[in-house]
Amino acid sequence: MSKPFDPNSAQNLIEIEKQFAVKAVEQAQTYWNLIEKVDPKELRLTKIDDEIYEDTLKTFPELAENDHAKLVKLDEEGMKNPEGKERWRVFIESYKKKVKDYNFGSLIRTDARQEYGENNTIFVTRIQFYAIEIARNRLGLNDAAHELAKAEAAKEKAQKEKEEKDAAKEKKGRK
16 A cells, blocks of 8 residues: 655655746746737736735735835745745645646746846746736836847847848859
8 A cells, every 4th residue: 555645755856847847937938928028017817816916915015115126126035034935835825726736836037127047037836926927017017027028029030030131142142
């Protein structure tokens, strides 16, 4: 007879961790593409965005202080110290039956004004991602990221068009 699964004593399997990481990166890329194409104030991430937004600011009133400075630039230490972990754990568990994959790993930008990158990304749960990004979107804190993403997309498009034009010239020159 097998023993019940105990997540506290389970070993980490490299392949499973890689799959989770790939999924988190795909979600981050999808979100960045959304920020590029949609005004963040118009973006809805869940069916219960209003509830998540209100609950986030009620549970974490410090996120509303100083022009929302702690939403613009996340305090990873404050989120992950024992007190922060406990506050977030209670918040996260309250969405267990409301948000699909509420505790699945997600990548979030620590600074809302910048894009995803090695020095601007931390790992959080899906509901933490929603809580922070819904608030950032509603408050206009992702507007700079929206403009940055649009500029990057335009630059990439121009580069691709130039490469296609150069390739066509080269092909024509060989004839």
